Amino acid sequence: MPELPEVETVMLGLKPVLEGRRILAVEQRREDLRFPFPKDFAARLQGRRVENLSRRAKYILAAIEGGDTLLIHLGMTGRFTILSDGGARNLGEFYFEEGAGENGRGPHDHIVFRLEGGASVVYTDPRRFGMMDLFPEGHASRHKLLKGIGVEPLGNEFSAEVLACAFAAKKAPLKAALLDQRIVAGLGNIYVCEALHRARLSPKRKAATLVKRGKPDPRLDDLVSHIRAVLREAIEAGGSTLNDYARPDGSDGAFQHRFAVYDREGGTCAAQGCAGTIKRVVQAGRSTFYCPSCQK
DNA sequence: CGAATGACCTGTGAGC
């Protein structure tokens, strides 16, 4: 579930709690999530300080004092909850269930990091598609799961030229090409649908049709702008959801309420000058939502 | 090699 904006929101929420803090103990309740935990995972983290948190694609990276990097992927249903003296505080509403159970003892609370100062960070993941790994410093770019990942869509390297280069020889439809993490890092089903709608491009169009003699079609510049915009807006909405979530009145500002097409099958297209009906199709086994009237 | 499919898991909502 979590795509780039959700992972970014979670990472930013964990930052103030984890950075500079020592991990007193790690309670590991399973041997594996999607993959087995590395050997001596808990023991290797115990007593060490977290120096820095960052994000690459949909991965959270934690630099650990003394050298190692803790790598985390949330899969579809992974989430973190901070437990402190003042009670639980959830980091985003990315799963429909409650977050961590009381004292981090829910059935799907797989890892608890006990931190100096009294707070705990609980990792909850019902479907267990998430993963954690711990590897030596400096190996990030060579890590099996990180090498081959494409450009960060919010970084300076992302451009119409980059897309044109990647799309030129592609037979796949635009939707599939944008979901390919080797091209652009961090896009998922929701934001690809939303960005394509904003750019008025059909998800079914072949990616290569937006490249002419190796040069990007002007619509690729547009697409780049829309991808950036939708991700930035979603990060902002994720942030406000974080804040609102702690409020007793439960007011929301989450980006899910601003979807133009995602999960809106049969709804009316709100694009300027369009009144088409949102359609759902399946591409590569996954739902695509788009407006056939304005997305060409 | 690229592109399509299966597999990994649990939970939910719709429909009967």
Add this chain to the structure above:
DNA sequence: TGCTCACAGGTCATTC
């Protein structure tokens, strides 16, 4: 109420 079925924000491994 209780059953079955389709589906869910991801991506790795396998097959063609």
